[in-house]
Structures are given as structure tokens and as C-alpha cells.
Amino acid sequence: MARAVIAFEAVSKSYRDGERDVLVLGSASFNLEGGAFIGVWGSRRSGKSTLLRLMAGVECPDAGTVRFDGERVASMSAVRRERLLREDIALMTIAGWYPQPKETVVDYVALSLGSSQSSVSQTRREARLALDRVGMTDHADAPTNSLSISERMRTLLARAIARRPRVLLVDEPALIPSLVERGALSALLWEVTREIGSTLVVASEDMTPLHGAEVVMSIGDGELCSTDERGAVLEFPGGVSIVPPGL
Amino acid sequence: MGWIHPLEHQLPSLVAIEHAVLDQSPAMTGSRSNRAQSKDWMAGPTGSLRAVLLGLVLERPGYGYDLANRLVQRLGETWQIAPKDVYRLLDELHELGLLDPREERRPRRKLTQTIYYPTASTARALSEWIETLSPKEPMREGIRAKVAAAREQDARQLLLTLTEHERTCLKLARSAPPAIGSQAWGGLVVDCARDAVDAQLRSEIEWARRTRHRIEEHLARQGS
Numbered sequence: 412m413a414r415a416v417i418a419f420e421a422v423s424k425s426y427r428d429g430e431r432d433v434l435v436l437g438s439a440s441f442n443l444e445g446g447a448f449i450g451v452w453g454s455r456r457s458g459k460s461t462l463l464r465l466m467a468g469v470e471c472p473d474a475g476t477v478r479f480d481g482e483r484v485a486s487m488s489a490v491r492r493e494r495l496l497r498e499d500i501a502l503m504t505i506a507g508w509y510p511q512p513k514e515t516v517v518d519y520v521a522l523s524l525g526s527s528q529s530s531v532s533q534t535r536r537e538a539r540l541a542l543d544r545v546g547m548t549d550h551a552d553a554p555t556n557s558l559s560i561s562e563r564m565r566t567l568l569a570r571a572i573a574r575r576p577r578v579l580l581v582d583e584p585a586l587i588p589s590l591v592e593r594g595a596l597s598a599l600l601w602e603v604t605r606e607i608g609s610t611l612v613v614a615s616e617d618m619t620p621l622h623g624a625e626v627v628m629s630i631g632d633g634e635l636c637s638t639d640e641r642g643a644v645l646e647f648p649g650g651v652s653i654v655p656p657g658l
Numbered sequence: 659m660g661w662i663h664p665l666e667h668q669l670p671s672l673v674a675i676e677h678a679v680l681d682q683s684p685a686m687t688g689s690r691s692n693r694a695q696s697k698d699w700m701a702g703p704t705g706s707l708r709a710v711l712l713g714l715v716l717e718r719p720g721y722g723y724d725l726a727n728r729l730v731q732r733l734g735e736t737w738q739i740a741p742k743d744v745y746r747l748l749d750e751l752h753e754l755g756l757l758d759p760r761e762e763r764r765p766r767r768k769l770t771q772t773i774y775y776p777t778a779s780t781a782r783a784l785s786e787w788i789e790t791l792s793p794k795e796p797m798r799e800g801i802r803a804k805v806a807a808a809r810e811q812d813a814r815q816l817l818l819t820l821t822e823h824e825r826t827c828l829k830l831a832r833s834a835p836p837a838i839g840s841q842a843w844g845g846l847v848v849d850c851a852r853d854a855v856d857a858q859l860r861s862e863i864e865w866a867r868r869t870r871h872r873i874e875e876h877l878a879r880q881g882s
Contacts, residue, residue, distance in 0.1 A: 618856035622834040629828055631867055638829045
């Protein structure tokens with residue numbers, strides 16, 4: 412079996428909701444290998460976003476270990492973790508992005524490519540190429556706050572693929588109200604990650620974006636359930652994704 | 659073929675319904691004790707109904723009309739149950755050695771009635787059915803019947819069965835081809851049909867999880 416890009420080892424995570432702790436994951440272990448398409452299904456507030464943030468290393472588990480390429484994420488320096496998010500992992504989420512009236516779409520995408528090694532014109536050129544690929548050519552010079560949710564998702568995808576990440580984590584494409592546009596984005600996600608050879612993880616409360624995934628798992632009440640089987644990229648210790656407590 | 663509905667008092671007419679001719683399935687051949695050992699009785703679209711009838715008789719022996727009523731109440735209004743099937747299934751279970759019908763006189767009445775009792779094989783047969791998940795039975799009917807007929811000692815097996823059901827639903831969701839996002843009519847109807855399947859799978863998974871947690875909470879209470 413190939414080496415895991417991301418590995419969870421007995422990871423537990425809770426978050427605070429008012430006066431009580433809500434369990435997101437209770438001792439979850441699995442390996443995520445390169446080039447796969449993983450679907451994560453869960454209802455609202457089931458912990459899908461937290462699972463993706465744990466995978467991206469932007470949140471630390473309460474217990475257990477998350478590894479990227481065998482390296483313990485919690486032990487990485489701040490610089491190393493920042494590089495991980497800039498170069499290796501793209502977390503595509505609409506939450507926390509506040510589009511600005513004076514920020515163009517191409518600049519928003521180019522911003523993620525900015526480095527001392529590239530000129531502004533070069534990064535803009537690369538950003539336009541990525542926008543072309545996701546069907547956003549006509550919106551490249553529009554202000555980001557003029558975009559629909561579907562267009563924002565495509566912009567986020569352009570921003571992600573411009574960096575050619577090894578892992579693309581997509582949080583809730585079902586936010587797009589149009590079912591046709593939602594289906595089109597799902598198809599696009601699948602195509603572009605195949606082109607750049609990335610691992611694709613899509614988390615959604617909708618089943619449609621998960622069609623065609625090699626492995627689908629569900630999350631809720633701290634439990635993961637997976638379609639783990641031969642050839643699967645997720646390997647659960649003991650071969651069983653979850654065992655109800657007490658068994 | 660009529661339904662039995664708890665609010666429609668159609669059941670008295672059941673008494674007059676003649677017993678249907680028994681299926682000549684493999685389960686109905688061989689000696690009665692051998693047939694009781696076989697799992698063939700679980701097969702087919704009425705396998706779950708047979709099993710729930712066993713569970714009901716284990717809870718409390720009853721006559722045909724009573725068992726038919728309890729079957730409908732236990733499985734709910736959305737389960738299509740033909741009245742004549744209930745009597746046919748009781749006969750089959752008797753032939754299989756899984757039920758023991760006895761003629762008894764009802765209190766304050768002159769007529770006798772056939773009361774169905776469990777046999778020595780009934781409890782084991784029910785346990786085996788709860789442990790068996792046919793791969794051709796991915797949707798809720800079979801597992802819903804298992805939940806309806808399960809005894810408390812089946813709780814842990816039921817948890818495993820519900821988990822396997824959830825995995826089966828996830829596999830079905832995964833096996834659909836990636837969305838094509840077509841705006842043509844042909845693509846639309848394909849998407850809408852697929853949407854119905856997805857809605858059913860989501861409902862299945864949510865129900866399986868809820869049911870599992872209720873059982874886990876019950877086991878935790880019992881253990882505390």
C-alpha cells in the first residue's frame with residue numbers, strides 16, 4: 412500500500428457549543444493516499460468542516476496525531492505549517508472569505524501565488540490561466556463582491572489549482588443554490604484534480620458531489636463510517652470503520 | 659390486493675379469507691425439523707414478514723387476526739401488507755416447524771381458535787435472521803423489520819447490522835457516476851432520478867444513525 416499523504420491516528424476532537432462540548436471525532440484512524448477522490452457525507456453541524464480543518468492542519472486535535480507525509484503536523488513550526496497550506500494543501504471553503512468591492516477576481520487568485528520569486532504580471536498571468544480552466548474568464552476583472560455563490564466557489568477552485576496542491580479539500584459545494592451549477596462544479600472538481608494529480612476530498616451534506624468517489628465516509632456524533640474495502644485509500648485499523656461502543 | 663390499515667377495520671373480513679395455496683419453495687420441502695434448520699424461509703419479499711411474525715409470537719402467542727393487527731402496528735402504514743399473506747405466512751411458518759398452532763376455546767365463546775405458539779426453533783431462527791444481512795437487501799424494509807422484531811438481547815447485533823446498512827448506503831451513493839452538470843432535458847431527468855435515490859440514501863443513513871444512537875443510549879442506561 413502506498414504511503415499515506417495524510418494519516419489520522421486515534422484523532423479526537425470536540426468543539427464548544429454554548430455550555431456543552433460537541434464531539435466531532437472520537438478516536439478516528441485512517442490513511443489518505445495520493446491521487447484519490449474521497450467523499451465525506453454528513454448532515455449540518457456533523458463535523459465535516461472540522462474534519463477538513465484537521466486534515467489541513469489549521470486545527471489541532473484534542474487527542475491523537477495528524478500526520479502529513481509522515482510528519483506530525485502539531486510538531487511543525489509555524490513557518491512549516493504556513494508552507495504546508497501554501498504549497499501542499501488547499502482548503503477550499505467559502506466561510507471566512509469576505510469579498511471586497513475593490514478587489515478583482517484575478518488579483519484575489521494571484522494573491523495566493525505571490526512570492527518574491529514571481530513578478531506581479533507573472534502571477535496575474537497564472538491566475539488568469541486558472542480562471543480560464545474553471546470557466547471564470549469573463550469575470551476575471553470583476554470585483555469579488557459581485558460574484559454569485561457558484562462563481563465564488565469557482566474562484567476558490569481557481570485559487571486552489573493555481574498552486575497545484577497535492578491535496579484539495581473542498582468544504583460544502585452544496586451551498587450553491589442552483590442544482591445544475593452544483594452538478595457542474597462537482598464535475599469540474601473531479602476533472603481538474605485528475606489533471607493536476609491531486610487528492611480530492613469533498614465534504615457535503617448533499618450526495619451529488621460525492622458520486623464517483625473511490626471512498627465515501629459519513630460523519631456524525633463523533634463517528635466515521637466508511638466504504639473501506641480492498642483498494643480503498645482509507646484503511647481503518649482492524650478493517651472496520653467503526654465499532655459501536657461496548658462491542 | 660388490499661392493505662391493512664390500523665384505522666380501517668378491514669380485518670374482521672380476514673377470518674373469512676381462505677388460506678392461500680402455499681408456495682412450493684425450497685424451504686417447503688424436506689422434513690419439518692430439517693426445514694426449521696434451513697435459512698431459506700428468510701428469502702424472498704415476504705421473508706421479513708415471516709421473521710416479524712416469529713418475533714411477535716415470541717413476545718406473545720396470538721391468533722391470526724391478532725397477529726395481523728400487531729404486524730401492521732409494528733411495521734407501520736407504509737409497509738404494504740396483503741391480508742391473505744398473513745395467514746399464508748403463518749401456515750408456512752407452521753410447515754417449517756417455526757410455529758405451533760393449537761386449537762383453543764376462547765373465554766366465554768363456544769368457537770375454538772387457532773393460537774400460534776413458538777416452537778423450540780423459533781427464538782434461534784429469529785436470532786439468525788437478525789444476524790443475516792442479504793447483500794440484495796440494501797434498503798430499509800429488511801432492516802426496519804429487524805428493528806421491529808428485535809428483542810433486547812439482539813441489541814448489540816442490531817448495532818452491527820445498522821452500521822453495515824449505513825456502509826451499504828454509502829457504497830450505493832459512491833457507485834453513481836460523477837455528476838455531468840448538463841443543462842439539457844435528458845441530463846435533467848437523469849439528475850432528478852438520481853436525486854430521488856440520493857434523498858433515499860440520505861434518509862436511510864440518518865435513520866440508521868438515529869436508531870443506533872437510541873440503542874446505544876439504552877445500552878448505556880442499562881449498564882449504568
